[in-house]
Each structure stands twice: as C-alpha cells, then as structure tokens.
Amino acid sequence: MFLSNLVQKAQQLIDPSTLPGPLANLTSNPTGRPSKAQLFRQQFRLPDSQNPLHEITAELTLPTSPQSAKNAAGQTRNWDKSNWDAAPRERGTHYVGQLHLSEGFLCFSTVNTSFVGNASAAASSAFTGRTHGTGPAGNGFTLPLCAVRRVERLHTQSYMFALSISTWNGYDSAGGSGGGGQEDASGKVKAPTPPKLTVQLEGSRQQCERFCDGLKKGLRQGIREVEGMRQVTSDCYSEYFLRYDFEDLPKPPSSSDGRPAGDGEGTEGEKGPSDTGLGSIFKYPGNSRKLRDRSKMRLWHEYLRENGRNCTLVRQPDFHRLIRVGLPNLLRGEMWELTSGSFYLRLQQPKLYQQILAKHAGEGSLAIEEIEKDLNRSLPEYAGFQSEEGIGRLRRVLTAYSWLNADVGYCQAMNIVVAALLIYLSEPQAFYLLSILCDRLLPGYYSQTMYGTLLDQRVFESLVEKTMPILWDHLVRNDVQLSVVSLPWFLSLYINSMPLIFAFRVLDVFFLEGPKVLFQIGLAILRINGEALLDATDDGSFISVLKSYFARLGASAHPRSENPKHRAITHFQALMVVAFKEFEGITQHTISEQRAKHKGPVLENIESFAKRTSIRNLGPEAKKLSPTDLAFLYDRFYAVLYARQQRQQVLQAAELEARRRQRQDVKAGSGAAEGVTPEMGRVAMGAGEKTAMDYDAFREFLAGVARWAVTDSPSSPVKEEGRAGGKGGGNGYFNAFPGRAGGTGRRMSVWGSGPEPAEHDFLQRLFARWDCEGTGEVSLQNVVYGLAPIKGGRDIMASIAYFFELYDDDKDGRVDREGILRMSEALLFLSRRGVESGAGAAASGPVVGADGEIKSRDELFLGAVSAFIRRCFEYADPDSGEREREGQVEEGVDLLDLNDEDEKAGAEQVDEPDHPLATPPPSTSNAKDDGMLARPSHHTFGQTSTAPKHAAANAALDPSSPVHITLPTFRMLVLADETLESFFDSGFANSFHLADAPLPSSTITSPSFLGLAPPAAHPPISASPTQAASPALSPGDAGGPHIPAISPGGAGAGVVGPGRGLRGMLDNIVTDGMRVAAEVRRRMDDAQKELDRSASVRGTEDDEEGEDGDETVGDLLDGADADAGGAGKPGLSEGRVGGPPLSPPPADGGKGGTEKSTMFER
Amino acid sequence: MADSSQPSAPKPSSSVKLVLLGEAAVGKSSLVLRFVNNDFQPNKEPTIGAAFLTQKCQLPTRTIKFEIWDTAGQERFASLAPMYYRNAQSALVVYDVTKASSLVKAKHWVAELQRQASPGIVIALVGNKLDLCEDDAEGGDEGEGEGQGEEAGEEAGEGKGEGDDGKVRKVSAKDAKSYADDEHLLFFETSAKTGHNVNDVFTAIANKIPEASLKGPRGGATAGGGTQAAISAGQDSSRVNLNARQGAEGGPKEGCAC
C-alpha cells in the first residue's frame, strides 16, 4: 500500500500527463506527441477543463431490457453472445474497460483498455477493431457528474466493489412543465428511466476507495450544475422524441415526406420539438424515404429508450452501427453534438454563444467583412441559404466564432462547413460544434497560415504513396499534384465535393471516430478510381474522373449484377466498405505519427514562404538593407516575438496551475484556451495577432543586435510589482507580461535566456521614432524603416540628422538645452561599451593621447562628448523669445539646480552614491521627466536661489537665456570632433549588428526554429582590425580582448563594474560646469573607490562583485527591482524619484570587470 | 507533333497550366469566367483553395488547352499558392487599376513567381476593372469617370490618360507598363465586365509559351519531385523545361481564336 503510493508518486513525476491541463500540454509537447490528458480528453471528447484524475479497471454491466430481450429473440446479436457463457453472472451485457474520473465526468470505454483473460473481453473489443479513432469509439459512456442522480454501493458476494449508478434522465424529463400529464392517454409516456449502470471496480481495495472518494467529491460539485444541464438537454430532440411511443410520435413536419415544414411549433400548446436545424423548415436534403429515415428513427427510438439519451447515453455496439448506416435527419444534430463532444462544451458554457454575440453586437472586423462576402456562396443550392433566415444564422454563427477565436477569425470553407451543420443543428449547437472542429478535429486547418491543411495534405500524400504506390508513381510521373485535388475534400469535409447526403454520412462517422475518417475516405476514393486515374495524365482529366465519380455516388455500384442485393449496393456504400475495411489500418495513431513526421518540413516551408513574402512586402525603403540583413532582421524580429509569447505561455500556464492548486478550480479552462502549445506564436502556426513588438519586445530585440542596448545591471529573477499608472505618452510600453505573478516560487526571467535589455531615454526615443504610426508597437516594417537610414545610407550627414531628429521633440528644427543634455547622455550611453568604427584601424584600440598617455578609445569618446556639451552651449543660439517665460524659468531652475549640485556634489555623494553616468536609471526613465539628468533638479528643488557660479563663465548656462541648437550647429559640432565624426560616420551604424556581423549567439534568443543559423563563433565586429592592431601595441591592453569582454557575454552576465575609462576624463569634465559633471564626478568617485579595491584584488569578476557588495549590493538589488519594474512601466518614476534605493547600481563603462577577467583569460 | 501524341487531333494540342494570382477581389475569378464562359456575373462558386477550369485557345497551327487554377481570394490562402503555381507554365498576376495597393501585391507575386516558380514561366501582369476608369455608357454604376466624355469609346489600354481618369484610376498604365517591361512581363489592362482585352491576354500568353515547354497534353514529362516538393514549392523548379518534347513549328505570333 505504501509501496503503491510511492509508485504512483514516482509515476506522477515522470508522466507529464498527470499534470493538470495547461501544464501537461506544455510539458508533454516537445515531442509533438499529445499528452495523456489530451488523449483522455480526445477519447471522451471532453472540454479542456477536464483531466484524468482517477482511472481504474472496471466491468460495466447493463441490464438486458425486457424490450430488447423480446425483440432480440430473432435477431443475431453475436457480440453479446459470449456473455451468455459467462457462468454465474448476472444476466446482462458486460463490458470490461477502463473507468475514468475527471473533474466533472465519469467515463467508461472499452477501447484501448480492454484486456484479455476475462470472458467478456471479446465482447468488449468486438467492435473496437473497426474504429481506432480518437472518439468515443468503444462501448461505454461519458457521463457528466451532474447527470448522476444516485450512486449506490452494492454489496454482493460476487462484487467486491460495485457501484450502481442511476441518472437523472427519465426523472422529470419534461422539465417540470407539469402540464400534459406524462403518462396520459394521448400516447405520450413518461420518458423511460434509463437502465442503471452497474460498474464493478477491479483494483485493490485502496484504489477502489480512492476512486470512490474522488467520485463523491465530483458528485457533490456536480449538484450545482443540474439545473443548467436540464436546460441544455431540453434543446435535445431526444427529450421530445422519447416522450412518445414511436408510433404515436406526432409526425415530424418534414422528415418523412419532405413536406415543407410549418413552423414546427407544438400543436397542443406544449413544448414542441427543439430546433433541429434549417432542415426542419426548409426540408432536409435527400429523399427521406430513400434514406429510410423512418426505420432509422424507429431503431434509434428503441436504442435511446434502452441506453439513455444525450447526457446519459451509453454506447453499445448498436450505437456505432446505427451511425454507420447514416443518422436520421432529426437526430443527426444531436448525435453529432454528442459524438464530437461539442455537447459537453455547451453544457459547460450554455450561454456563451449568446453572450459573445451580445458583447460584440454592432462591432465590425475584417473577419466580418470576409464573412459577408461569402454568405451568398455557401451551399447556395440549398433553399435555406436562399433565405434571410438561413443566411442570418450562418452570419451569426461565423461571426460569433470569429470573436471567440480571433486568431482563426474566419477562413473560407468554414462558411460551407457551418452552412452544412446548420441544416441539422440550431445556431448555438453549430457554434459549439464549429469550435470543436477548429480546435480539435481539424487543428490548424483554418488558421492564418492554414498549416493544418497543408500538413494533412502532406500526410495524405504519404499515405497514398504507401498504400497505392503504382498510382503514386503515375501521379509523380505526370506531374499531377494530388493535394490540389484532395485539399478541398479535407478543408470542407467533403461537403463541397460529394452530394450533400453522402457528405453528411461521412460526417456522421467523422464526428464519432475522428479525423482519420477523412483520410480513409480519401484513400478509398482513390483506390476505387485507381484504374481511371491511371489513364489521367493531367490535372484536368484527374479532376474530371473524380467529379464524375462523385456524381455517381448514389448509383448502383454493380448495376449489371444478377444478384439484386449486389445491385442495390451504391457506390457510396462501396466507398464506405473500402474506407473502413480496406483502410482499417489507418488509425488515429497512424495519422498522429505521420503528422509528427511531416510537421517540421511543412512548417519550415510555410515559414520560408512567409518570410519571402514578408520581406518582399517591406517596400522600397527596405532596399537600402541587404537581403541578408533583411532576412536577419526578419528572423530576429520573429524570434523575439515567438520567444516572448512562449515565455508568456509558460508563465501563464504556471500561474493557472498555481491558481488551480489554490482552489481546485474545476472550470478553469474553456474551449477557447485550447490551442495552448509551445508552438504558439510560431510563424507557421499563424502567429495570430502578434506581428508587432511593444516597447519591451523592442528592447529585447535591440539587446540582440546592439551591445549598448544590453543592461548593465541585469536583474536576477524578476519580480515585477508595482506597475501602476500609465506612461505619459500612453503608448503601450508596458504590456509585457500581464498576469505574471511576482515572486511565487518559480523564477523565470522575463527576458528568457537572452541578455536583459537596458532601459534608457534613448531607447524610448528610438522606439517612438520607429513607431512612426504611433501605435505603440513596431512592426517588422517599422524596424526595417527605422534601421534603413542608419545602416543603409552610410551617409554621415544623414546619420547626424537622424540623431538630431530623435531629440527634436517638437520637430521645429531645434533642440533645446534639455535636449542637448539628453543627446550627450545618449552618446555616452551608446559608447559605454566601446565604439565600433568598422573602418577605422584604431577601432577601439588604444590611442596615444597628446600627453603620451595611452587612452582607450572610450576615454576619447568621453572626452569628445564632454567637449561636445561644452561647445553646444558655446555655440547655442539664444531662444528667440518664442518660448514662454515660464518655460525659461523652469529650465533655469533646472540649471540652477545643476550648478548648485555641481557645487555640492562632493557632499551629496555620500547620500547618493550611485547615479551612474552612462546608465541612467533603468526604471525611472520616462520620456519627459526621467533619467539622471532630470533627477538632481528634483533633488535640490527648493534650494535654488544660490547663485550659479559657473553660469557666469558661460552665457549659455545662464538660466535667463534659454538656448537651442539647430541641425547645422549640431552638424558642425559633430564634424569638429574627430571621435564624434567617426561615431556618426560608422560607429553608430556599426553598433547595430545585423547579418554580416551578428552579436555572439548567446545574445540571440531561440534562433533555431526559424531556420536561423546561430551566428555562433562569428567574431564580433571590428575584432579583426582590433586584433590586427592591438597585439602589436600592448597585448594586455583594453584594445584587443575588449570586444568579447564588453559584449554582453550571454545570459545574465554579471553586473558589469563601473567603467574605468571614465577616470581619465575627470579633469575635462569637472571643469565643464554642466550638470553632467556632478553625475560624472559621483560616478568617478565610485569608480575610483572600486578601482582602488580592484587594484588590490585583481581577480575575477565575481570577486569584484563581492567587493562591490559592501556598498552597493543592496542598491544593486533595488536597482534590479526597479529595472524589472521599469521593464513594464516606465511611468513609475514619479512616485519614486529621488528615492536612493531606486537608483541604479554604479554599473557601467561596460569594460570594467568583465574586460579584466576576460583579458586575463586570454 | 500531330502524329506524335495526339493522333486524333487535327492540330497539335498542348496543355498549359496557368495560375491566377493577385489580391482578393481584383477580379481573378471574373476574368476566368469571362475567358471560359464569356460571361460576367457575381461569383456563386465557393472556392476552396483554388478553382479549376479549362479552356482551349486555338492558334493557327495548334491548340493550347489552358488548365486554369484560379486561386482563392482570402489572404491566408496565400500560403497554399505554391501548391498551385509549382508547375505552372504561365501565370496571370492581376491587380485592380482602381486600387493602388493591389499593384504592390501583384509585384510581390511576380517576385515570388520569378524566384520560386518554374524558370520559364510566362507571366502576364493584368490591370483589371478598366471599365471603371472609362466613362463608357455601360458602366452606369460609376460616377467619377463621367468627366472625360471625349475619351469615350477609345481604346483604353495603352497608357492613355493615366493620372487623369477621374478619381477612379489609381494605377497609371504607364507606371505598370514600365514595371512590366522591366520585369519582362506581358502587360494588359482589361475589364472582365466588358470583356475588353480579356482574350488577348490569354492569346498573348499562349503565343509566348516557349515551344520547348509544350509537352503535349502534359504526358510524359519527367518525374518531378512528386508532391514532396508540392508544398515546398520551387525546389525542383527546372522540371518544366526538362525533357519537354519539341513543339510544333508554330511561330509565336499566331492569333488566337478562343
């Protein structure tokens, strides 16, 4: 007992299928194989909310009804025969199988689970051999727990542990209508009580107990749903049907004679039959006499009486046979609902259809436009679709589904399928059935890329190749493409290919046995027409052979036979025989295997098609970039979207699971949540609505192509809290991971395995610029158009202008003081990991400064920026009075503060030891009022009156004279400085690493699936010139190994120490009297401290971090938090501005520690 | 050739697979209907994937039997397109002269075909709905063209009046023509509604099909990659020209009596 417990635990550990729904889906799918939970749901056609909780071997005993005993006397019921041999048993039919319990269902099936060694095993499997579908093919039942009225435990000698289950059906089935006594004279009788189900559990006592405990619990919960169930079942024709003896049944308006129906209202003021589709108004297709509809009805009447109806139906072999011969018109819809499982979906959310329609009433969409176009060409030959009634139903069902599943929306062919369904089903019923079709039976068929369709065509072809090699060779030789012929068969479920009455017969079996039926029928069609097809040598003749065959389906297959019985066999019957006898071996398993086998190539083809198309669609501006760069951007773009969606999935699933754990939420899932697989978001699977990056995705994207976009202070496991309030611009900057629970055990980086992106004013500006339509998202085209001027033109003037425009907020050709400072900041931000000037030999190698001291490239850059700021203010033009006074004052205040702060920078440094120069606070940034530059002013607000000391030295700094620079000035200033000139000439462009010089693979998230060769081993840009230069100069210098060192170095590389490069700049900067200086100084001091330390401890990066710890680890973590928060919510800043803990760590320079360690490694 | 493969036919006959591509609602199906049935009416036929039609085109010395695949309109069916153009010898890429974006889409299709379809594929660029640009009497449903009375009844195809056909025309014939010339495409402006130029398009294609790729009624071509390649279009794109029988002597300038 203890042991079995252990074993079970162990199994749970290895078997993902025991995980609840969403998780099981995720964990089991890497192989592409369905999980056990999925198989379970498939077998019993249960909604996604159901999971196999308990399972036990059991024997089901059904009493032999008096009626059937009576009637069966003459009939051969050979599948029952064996039972009679089983000696001391109770009389009745016995089935051995597996009894399953899920949250809301008790299911029993003999399929897959029957075992030998018992007398009744043969009976159990007698029929299952034929089907091998996914559906409820075996004998058994799928019983909603709410339909169970009573469960008794039987104590008999022979039954160790037996349950007797009685159901609600038959009790009060008139729904309390009271009127019209149910046993009165008019032939109406109370619907019969279905047989009690007797189930004998076969397992250890403990197993049985456990099962029963679970059952009890489920039953208690089921009580709540009884009312809903009654309402749902009242829509079932069977409820009406069984109220009468068959012979007394009021004549259904149109079923037997095809008389056009009246309005179907009940005659004697009582509830008439429920809506059985357009057919009840417009006549069902086909001649019902020929279809022998009435005899079928009689058989069903009998079957349902004995075996329960709708909810409580028990499947015995006759059930399958009755379906194989074709369902009668009035029961067709109900049986489709039951066998496909859409009934259980309806049971779960009975009002969903109406709710969706109500919710979206009056709204328009692309899908609706497309639906509208097709309404008049959906089975136009059927009278119902020549009327507003039929068209209206079709419109509403298609529209409701397009809202339910926006990813699919509307796909041509759905109109035909739904039109067909509506002949037999009410609107809501058709809606749920469509949902089951799209989500489960025909996965991916109608998706944006229709990958399911293409995949199944490939599978079909491979089956043809396997089963009919000669025909296959013929097709290949004649270059006839099978799938162009067979695609419509699958896509419209033969509805558009065969005469309707036959297509419906295919559907009857299809809903019961699953998708494999489509393949079996298709193969049989080809087999039967094999000879004729071998004569066909082109598409045209191939198609006409099949066309004429379909037209003959109703005719005798053996017209000249002597034997009248043979003559009576139609082509269609012959087709069914070939399909299910000859191709019996085509099981759902075969299909799954073939799908798994062909999936990869098919998806890749779709993706490469999508990629070609998408790149071509980019428009003329894209031509500035090379095709390889475009391909690279495409891959990178979708890799980011894909990876993010994946992560979100996992996180959501985990959260769902967490919630489920918290409160055993039985009804969590819904039909709509079904397509949850790890492949979601993959381009070929129809990435759905996600074709643009929000701000966070954009950052992630940039972090993969530009080093400066990688953060200096990666947050460890992310907590994302306090994302309140929107950003000023209202852009969708913060929709990264809705619903992610913070800090609950499972830790998963929001950024996946890639480097964590930085947050900076510059990124926001770049994003805003690329998002030229102002949608808050950037499309691939936006990205390409954003990058094209930078990478494509290679024109220094254009590049300078581009940068300038980023800061010219009001597009008046001028950048004000604030802008100038932000520009400088951005330049430092961009250069903090070195500048990659592709062409220049010196690249980022060391340069001998005027004073003979060796300065790194970055020190030079810092100097250049500093000089730039100085000159900006020197050459700035005074504002020409257009500006309001207030504005000036405000700016003045800023400046005062600045200077003031400069003054007391030394003092403040104690309070505020961080504020990295080149890394503005990641989270607190905000387009308008963020960043470190802004912050000091807040800080010192209120003590502004101190006279600015440095202001005197530079008129531009005088608060009373606001300034701006124009593009020409800016250009001049840039060109005046060699370093900046080179930056704009090539450095900036080169900092975006596209196809020719990708960043190391580690920085790219999940590149593989898009056929992206990971640019591994590719040397980072400018490595070659550097390497050429640096060893000669000074082997151990910052130059050579510097690139690898500053490259983000992969996932979550440690915190990069403060930039040593800043040190050399101290002198220059401090004297400048700009507010940057204050910051720089603080940073310098930190750097100095750090330097001092690391001078003594020249160890690994880790050491350094450890050292840092004393002062900054706390801050660091806070910074990380802030960073994480910022990821979602830049608008956060106001609330926290000035709070020291929020300040980012003294990271930066990028080169610091990392550089050192790698240097030594080399 | 008459003796080689089609003993019964008076003239040598060849099948030519033709695929229609283009944005939804530019009039692909209408063009085919006009060509095949000389009719114009709302499309009642639900198209699943693609509709298949055939029509013969009589050239003086031979008969061309077009096997036409009219691809479905919805955007998402585009990913099925490779299946249809894979072994096509000719393509009609259609745009709507009153809708600029449709030419952009047409250019994508041209690029796709040039890169992925059979190398020798004959492509015709067709600007449809020309009737909307003209103020001919029969087009009573459009008002904008009314102003150009003096141009009524003129042959409209040849780039006349581009840019000033009222507000209706959005793609000038000149622009489209020069693009077509650059890409070596046949170019026509048509109206499926009036039938203007429709047959000419098909005749021109029939004439331009290289003799070498005519293979009789598509028998005996080399074994292609089978359907393996079907979905992955273009992997064996040279097939069409391989082993193709040398066609008859008919010159490429023949008229078509279809």
Ligand SMILES: Nc1nc2c(ncn2[C@@H]2O[C@H](COP(=O)(O)OP(=O)(O)O)[C@@H](O)[C@H]2O)c(=O)[nH]1
């Ligand atoms: N005025 C005018 N309308 C046309 C012409 N060709 C097609 N149409 C209309 O354009 C719409 C779309 O036509 P259709 O052939 O279905 O386009 P497809 O989606 O490309 O097959 C229909 O309403 C046609 O009646 C034309 O030459 N002139």
Ligand SMILES: [Mg+2]
């Ligand atoms: Mg069409």
